[in-house]
Amino acid sequence: MKKLFxxxxxxxxxxxxxxxxxxxESDAVENSLSxxxxxVNGTKVHVTGANGENMEIFNLTGVxxxxxxxxxxxxxxxxxxxxxxxxxxxxxxxxxxxxx
Numbered sequence: 001m002k003k004l005f006x007x008x009x010x011x012x013x014x015x016x017x018x019x020x021x022x023x024x025e026s027d028a029v030e031n032s033l034s035x036x037x038x039x040v041n042g043t044k045v046h047v048t049g050a051n052g053e054n055m056e057i058f059n060l061t062g063v064x065x066x067x068x069x070x071x072x073x074x075x076x077x078x079x080x081x082x083x084x085x086x087x088x089x090x091x092x093x094x095x096x097x098x099x100x
């Protein structure tokens with residue numbers, strides 16, 4: 001009887017709804033707090049609100065591929081990277097991108 005109760009309890013616990021939050025929610029909070037926005041369209045990157053910051057580009061293994069100094073409040077860049085997935089970081093704002 002005790003074993004049956006434990007099985008029923010475990011199944012009830014596993015079936016309980018779990019709260020999850022989308023990553024985009026926290027990105028929006030980071031953007032509004034830091035004032036930095038990153039917009040990516042293909043190989044073109046548009047950075048606003050990051051004057052004096054550095055944009056670091058990492059591959060998926062965590063190796064830094066490039067570092068670019070952002071010298072104006074509104075900067076557009078064209079990335080010359082091989083095809084693949086990369087991580088862009090400016091201040092506390094991080095974006096995953098795919099170059100095709």
